[in-house]
Amino acid sequence: MGQGLSCASSHEHGLFRAVQLGDLKTVEAMLERDPALLHEATLYDRHSALHIAAANGQIEILSMLLDRSVNPDALNRQKQTPLMLAAMHGKISCVKKLLEAEANILMFDSVHRRTCLHYAAYYGHADCLQAILSAAQSSTVAVSWGYARFVNIRDGRGATPLHLASRQRRPACVHILLGNGALVCASTGGYGCPGSTPLHLAARGGSLDCIRGLLAWGADRVQRDASGRIPYVVALKHNHGACAALLNPSSAEPLVWPTPLKFISELNQEAKALLEQALMEANREREKTILKGAACALTSPSHSDAGVEDNISEASDTELCSICFEQLCTIEVQDCGHQMCAHCTLALCCHNKPNPTTACLTPPVCPFCRSNIARLVVAKMKNHDDSDCNIGDISSSKLRKSRRSQNYSEGSSSFKGLSAMGPFGKMGGRSSGRIAAENEWVDKP
Numbered sequence: 021m022g023q024g025l026s027c028a029s030s031h032e033h034g035l036f037r038a039v040q041l042g043d044l045k046t047v048e049a050m051l052e053r054d055p056a057l058l059h060e061a062t063l064y065d066r067h068s069a070l071h072i073a074a075a076n077g078q079i080e081i082l083s084m085l086l087d088r089s090v091n092p093d094a095l096n097r098q099k100q101t102p103l104m105l106a107a108m109h110g111k112i113s114c115v116k117k118l119l120e121a122e123a124n125i126l127m128f129d130s131v132h133r134r135t136c137l138h139y140a141a142y143y144g145h146a147d148c149l150q151a152i153l154s155a156a157q158s159s160t161v162a163v164s165w166g167y168a169r170f171v172n173i174r175d176g177r178g179a180t181p182l183h184l185a186s187r188q189r190r191p192a193c194v195h196i197l198l199g200n201g202a203l204v205c206a207s208t209g210g211y212g213c214p215g216s217t218p219l220h221l222a223a224r225g226g227s228l229d230c231i232r233g234l235l236a237w238g239a240d241r242v243q244r245d246a247s248g249r250i251p252y253v254v255a256l257k258h259n260h261g262a263c264a265a266l267l268n269p270s271s272a273e274p275l276v277w278p279t280p281l282k283f284i285s286e287l288n289q290e291a292k293a294l295l296e297q298a299l300m301e302a303n304r305e306r307e308k309t310i311l312k313g314a315a316c317a318l319t320s321p322s323h324s325d326a327g328v329e330d331n332i333s334e335a336s337d338t339e340l341c342s343i344c345f346e347q348l349c350t351i352e353v354q355d356c357g358h359q360m361c362a363h364c365t366l367a368l369c370c371h372n373k374p375n376p377t378t379a380c381l382t383p384p385v386c387p388f389c390r391s392n393i394a395r396l397v398v399a400k401m402k403n404h405d406d407s408d409c410n411i412g413d414i415s416s417s418k419l420r421k422s423r424r425s426q427n428y429s430e431g432s433s434s435f436k437g438l439s440a441m442g443p444f445g446k447m448g449g450r451s452s453g454r455i456a457a458e459n460e461w462v463d464k465p
């Protein structure tokens with residue numbers, strides 16, 4: 021960036037050079053001799069020493085300057101704060117230090133009227149983005165502005181941080197923003213092609229991972245920009261073939277993260293990560309078919325089930341999900357304590373996707389006992405001696421085993437690919453004392 025090199029006197033030049041290089045001793049000595057230097061700025065860009073320390077990740081000098089109570093929100097010529105520069109350059113320790121010093125996260129530069137959150141998203145520094153969001157949750161910004169409004173803050177041309185991250189191919193930032201309430205279908209004012217959604221911009225950028233993330237968070241493939249184009253057309257125009265295949269409105273719909281469900285919004289990090297992974301895996305299964313079709317229309321779209329058989333033989337009997345008999349139980353329903361795998365949990369939740377026309381959501385119930393789901397947590401690996409901790413788990417491993425063999429004798433094909441199917445459309449006519457009859461809960465209004 022060349023910060024601090026356009027200074028008036030060699031005296032100042034010396035200071036800014038030392039800051040840039042992280043030469044703490046020299047900086048301290050210079051400030052000792054002439055405390056007024058603390059308030060100097062570079063001649064043209066008007067960078068303060070704090071700006072230069074932040075942009076260059078010189079955490080020791082930055083801390084020392086903040087200890088001398090320099091203004092953490094000093095502005096340079098373009099009204100950029102040190103926090104913006106640290107976020108732009110991915111200097112996470114400086115970002116954190118500035119946030120601790122209560123740097124204002126709601127400052128707008130004069131270039132594009134962007135905030136530090138825009139900078140972190142645009143340059144793809146997920147750690148800085150996360151740090152700023154965490155600060156926003158606990159600061160007065162959340163009170164005065166509202167956290168959701170901050171996450172969706174717009175720059176001078178109507179771009180939210182999600183728009184910028186999508187355009188710049190930053191899937192990690194896209195993921196964090198979506199998880200924090202970024203609006204997946206917001207359209208820009210003048211940024212990019214007017215009226216672009218994050219999906220349009222990801223199609224323009226050509227990042228398959230960004231497109232995956234946006235689709236899994238409910239991005240609309242048929243939303244049009246101001247000139248009437250859907251994201252599919254944008255991807256085609258820019259020769260992003262694989263992206264276009266996923267964006268083609270006639271290709272299979274992806275599973276969508278069930279955001280509106282209360283217990284989904286209250287998931288702890290660990291359970292959330294498990295379910296998100298299941299979501300991405302399920303969607304990848306679909307993608308294989310779509311992308312294969314796009315690459316070569318001749319190959320058969322069916323995927324091999326060979327790997328699934330291997331998984332079954334490796335899985336311990338007692339931990340196997342008794343819905344799909346394929347995956348391990350990793351998620352526990354509370355309060356009843358029933359367990360199932362992440363894929364089945366997700367399929368259950370996605371099946372009860374809210375109906376946009378009624379905006380009324382019937383939350384799914386536990387498929388085993390039909391009680392309401394208060395929470396989903398990560399299932400603890402079961403200890404066989406410890407029988408009293410899990411009242412819901414009434415079936416012994418012996419019972420499960422017999423059911424499993426019964427399942428195979430009936431023909432296991434009806435369970436194959438359940439996770440990839442999403443809704444339990446393939447459950448087959450199976451009755452079990454433990455699992456509520458299929459029709460009963462699939463058809464539940």
Ligand SMILES: [Zn+2]
Pocket residue numbers: 341342343344345346347360361362363364365
């Ligand atoms: Zn399962």
Ligand SMILES: [Zn+2]
Pocket residue numbers: 353356357358386387388389390391412
């Ligand atoms: Zn239950």
